[in-house]
Amino acid sequence: EAGVTQSPRYAVLQEGQAVSFWCDPISGHDTLYWYQQPRDQGPQLLVYFRDEAVIDNSQLPSDRFSAVRPKGTNSTLKIQSAKQGDTATYLCASSFDSNQDTQYFGPGTRLLVL
């Protein structure tokens, strides 16, 4: 069974540029999570979906970040006008459902904003 896949693996931007991250969860998992992990810190949840619906996006900086999962499978996280403070690894995870279940993580996208 394939795990969670993410692309790209690395991205380097100048401040003010936009970037999109893509995630393909494990087949059959209805819940998908996006986390931000700054260097030397634990992952911090940005947003998560059950199927195509957002369950919680309270930690997503809504002025510059957006996330969609239109068909309840793959998901895209986009940063408009990146800032140096957005430098971090962006992790995607999935679980079979949103009711107390193990989360499986992808390899992450390392973002550097210059």
Next chain:
Amino acid sequence: GDKVKQSPSALSLQEGTNSALRCNFSIAATTVQWFLQNPRGSLMNLFYLVPGTKENGRLKSAFDSKESYSTLHIRDAQLEDSGTYFCAAERSGSFNKLTFGAGTRLAVCP
């Protein structure tokens, strides 16, 4: 303050020795997950716990929801156990929303 506090923040072990990592929670945790992040950055799930104990090979973990803590015991440490260990708690009614600790960096030396 930190909702999930891990200790120690860093640890160095000789190969073959044992150790214990700990998480204390200031939130009402209903489940706990432990992960190992390897030097390449991949997060691997080690345990999913409701209150109680689980064991897998040289690893054993316990979660006490009443006393608000969880432990991860490593027996006979091996070089491949090196990495950063994270615990993450799910708060009651939060639909699998995890709050992570800051991690314990473990180095196993020959």
